[in-house]
Amino acid sequence: MEKPKIDYYVWADKVADQLKERKAKKYVVHGMWTPSGFFHIGNARAELLIPSFVNESLKDRGLKSEQNFIIDDFDDFDKIPEGLNIKNEDFEQYLGKPLRKVPSPVEGYDSWAHFFQKDVLSALEKFGIKPNILPSYDAYKKGIYDKTIKIVLNKSEEIRKIWNDVTNGKKPKGWVPVMVICENCGKSATTKVVAWDGKELEYLCTQHRPYAQGCRHKGKLKPGKGNVKLPWRLHWAAGWYIYGTTFESAGKDHFSSGGSVDTSQAFCREIFKTQPPMQIPTEFLLVDNAKLSGSVGNVISLSNWLEFAEPELLRFMMISYQPQTVINFDLHSNKFFLLADRYDEAERVHFGKEIKSDKRNEQLKRYYELSQIKQMQEKIPVQINYSIASMVTQVFPEKPLNELVEILSTKGWIHRKTLTQFDKERLLKRLELAKNWIKKYAPEDAKFVVQEEIPKDLKLGSKEKEALHIVANALKEKKWNEKTLFEEFYNICQGTGIKNTDFFRAAYNVLLNKDRGPKLAPFILTLGKEKVIELFEKV
Structure with missing residues (x-):
C-alpha cells in the first residue's frame, strides 16, 4: 500500500519522519567543529542549530533522541588564524601538534583549543542548545577510540582499496591509515607508520608538511590511550560507529563526489559494519555577501549576535531557510530589520493576531515554536518594531532605556495599557540591542542626530x-x-x-x-x- 503523501511545512519535521523509519531505539544527532580558529554563526548553522532542530522534532514525535557536539581538539594545528594580537613566530614551533597541546594565544586558558571553544560553549544555553560536549582529545585518551583503531589497523589493505576507489586516489600498498603522536616532538602531522606487526606500530617522524617539519625520530609503540589517532575520514566514520550517530549535517563542500562524505560513509558500512547516519548538505551563510572564515577572523560569533539581536532571531533565521539554501545575512544595512519583522510576523500568526493562507499559517507557527528558548507566553507579548526601536534610541540618545519605554507608550507605539514584567524586559532588551546595533554595526545612512537649529548651510527652494x-x-x-x-x-x-x-x-x-x-x-x-x-x- 502506497504511503500517503505528507505536505511538510518545515524541513526539520520531514527529516525527523525520515529518521523515524529507521526504527532506532535511540536517535543521535551530531555536530562537529575543530577549535583551530573563531567559531561563527555559519558554523552554528551546520554544527549546532540544524542538529538541534532535528533533535527537537524527533522528541516532539515521542522518540528518544540526544544531541552531541564533538569538539575535534585532537586535530592538527596547521594554521595561525588572523585577527589575533600575537607574534606568529611564537607559535610556529607548535604547528603539526594536536590543538590541545598548543598553548593558548591568550593567558588564562589551558590550550589553544580551550581558548577558541570558550565563546561557543558559554553561549550555547543562551540559544537554547543543550548538547553533550564530547572533546575528541579526551575520548582518545580514555581509550574510546581504541577498538576502532585496532579495526583500522587490521583492515588497512581493505581501507586502502576503498580510499582509492572512492576518491580516485593512489594510496600505495603497505599504507597504514593511522597517525602516531611522535614520542619525541609531540607532532602527529609529520609521522608515518612503516610497520604494524599486530601488536606494535613502528613509525618515522619524517613526513614533512608545508607548515611543519618532522624531527626524524624513529619509534615503536603499542597503540592506545591517545598515542595514535585516525585520519579525518576514518575518524569521522569511527565516531558514527562509536556513538551510534543517526543524523549529521555538514558543509556542502564535504559532499562533492569522492569527498569526505562518500569516503566516510563507505568506511562506516564496509569497515565498521554499521549504517552511516542520514546526512544533509548545508550551504554557506554569507554576511554582507562575504563568506565567514574562522581562520581569517571576519566572523560574527554567537556572543557578537547577542550584542544586536535576540537569540530567537538567529534560531528563526536558521529554521526558516532550507539547509541547502544560501543565507545572505545583511547586518550592515537596515535590511537587517526585515529579519526582526519576519519574526514578529510569525509571532502574530502564532497567537492568532494575523492570518495568512492555511499552509503559511502552519509554517510560521512551527517556525516560531522552534525559535523559542523560554516557555511560550499564554498571550502575545508586546511588540516593538526594530526600526522604531533604533529610531527612538537616536531621537532621545541621553534618556535611560526605562524612560524610552514610557515614550514608546505615550507616542502610541505600544498598544497595551498594562505591561507584564516579561513585556517590560522584552522592550528594554530590544531597545538595548537596537542601541548597540546603531553604535557598532549600522551604516552611516542609518545613523542620525536631531538638529537643534536650522543647519547653517541649508539651501531650500x-x-x-x-x-x-x-x-x-x-x-x-x-x-x-x-x-x-x-x-x-x-x-x-x-x-x-x-x-x-x-x-x-x-x-x-x-x-x-x-x-x-x-x-x-x-x-x-x-x-x-x-x-x-x-x-x-x-x-
Missing part, C-alpha cells in the same frame, strides 16, 4: 519651504497617525507641485542635516510635533 510650512500648519490642526500623516505628505506634494523625493530630502535636511533618514511619518510622531513645527517654521 521656495516650493520646498512652502511644503514644510504647510506640514507645520497641518501638525497644529489635528492629531495624526502614521498612515494619515504619510498620506498628507503626498497631498502636500501634489498641492505644491513639488516632487516627492525633493520634499522628503528637504524635511531630512532640516531635521537631520542629511538627505535621508528613517521613515518620515513615524519619525515626526516620535520626535514630537512641537519640535518639528519649530524647525519647519524657521525655514
